[in-house]
Amino acid sequence: xxxxxxxxxxxxxxxxxxxxxxxxxxxxxxxxxxxxxxxxxxxxxxxxxxxxxxxxxxxxxxxxxxxxxxxxxxxxxxxxxxxxxxxxxxxxxxxxxxxxxxxxxxxxxxxxxxxxxxxxxxxxxxxxxxxxxxxxxxxxxxxxxxxxxxxxxxxxxxxxxxxxxxxxxxxxxxxxxxxxxxxxxxxxxxxxxxxxxxxxxxxx
Amino acid sequence: xxxxxxxxxxxxxxxxxxxxxxxxxxxxxxxxxxxxxxxxxxxxxxxxxxxxxxxxxxxxxx
Numbered sequence: 001x002x003x004x005x006x007x008x009x010x011x012x013x014x015x016x017x018x019x020x021x022x023x024x025x026x027x028x029x030x031x032x033x034x035x036x037x038x039x040x041x042x043x044x045x046x047x048x049x050x051x052x053x054x055x056x057x058x059x060x061x062x063x064x065x066x067x068x069x070x071x072x073x074x075x076x077x078x079x080x081x082x083x084x085x086x087x088x089x090x091x092x093x094x095x096x097x098x099x100x101x102x103x104x105x106x107x108x109x110x111x112x113x114x115x116x117x118x119x120x121x122x123x124x125x126x127x128x129x130x131x132x133x134x135x136x137x138x139x140x141x142x143x144x145x146x147x148x149x150x151x152x153x154x155x156x157x158x159x160x161x162x163x164x165x166x167x168x169x170x171x172x173x174x175x176x177x178x179x180x181x182x183x184x185x186x187x188x189x190x191x192x193x194x195x196x197x198x199x200x201x202x203x204x
Numbered sequence: 205x206x207x208x209x210x211x212x213x214x215x216x217x218x219x220x221x222x223x224x225x226x227x228x229x230x231x232x233x234x235x236x237x238x239x240x241x242x243x244x245x246x247x248x249x250x251x252x253x254x255x256x257x258x259x260x261x262x263x264x265x266x
Contacts, residue, residue, distance in 0.1 A: 123243055
């Protein structure tokens with residue numbers, strides 16, 4: 001219900017203070033997201049700080065078509081990519097050396113190419129319910145952190161930031177076929193890790 | 205005939221590029237016979253979809 005007595009200015013001020021509160025409540029989420037990409041606490045804090053400032057400055061340009069959180073996350077994604085591109089130009093972005101061998105994949109399969117008993121995929125139940133579950137996301141975060149650094153970086157850029165493998169290859173100076181192998185490993189590792197944490201948590 | 209290891213490679217790859225006709229057919233044939241790989245395929249898809257919404261529904265404990 002609109003309060004006819006409230007001036008436009010009051011309404012704006014109220015809206016602004018609601019959004020400031022919102023920003024401080026999503027801050028931890030933003031920091032953990034940035035940390036996952038940049039793998040450096042100080043840089044992650046800086047990126048989030050810049051994103052928050054940009055969100056406050058550009059508040060008027062928030063069209064309200066998408067959710068406010070999503071909008072702020074969008075700003076942060078650009079900041080993170082900016083930092084990575086800047087580092088690349090400065091020659092400070094470590095080109096990705098693939099530290100993992102195919103052992104990870106090999107361990108999940110038998111010699112004949114079938115699943116090993118311990119890594120045979122089981123049902124996770126209804127996908128919509130899974131995605132909505134807080135427990136799933138806690139396990140997901142823990143499993144992302146458990147990934148080897150470069151694997152996590154490539155997976156994040158592809159799936160969380162939505163870059164194409166072509167863009168990732170340009171940024172990290174790797175061949176596309178290499179990128180595909182890394183993503184395959186990342187998914188196999190995440191799948192196995194999530195299944196372990198997920199099912200154990202369910203029965204706990 | 206394609207085994208689970210190669211099938212999982214294609215299940216991952218299809219999120220990066222379109223599979224060739226041959227790849228699609230081999231994968232479909234394998235999935236029709238292998239329950240574990242059907243689960244894996246669902247999970248890769250779920251990961252993909254979950255990641256697109258990362259940060260939207262995802263609450264972090266303060």
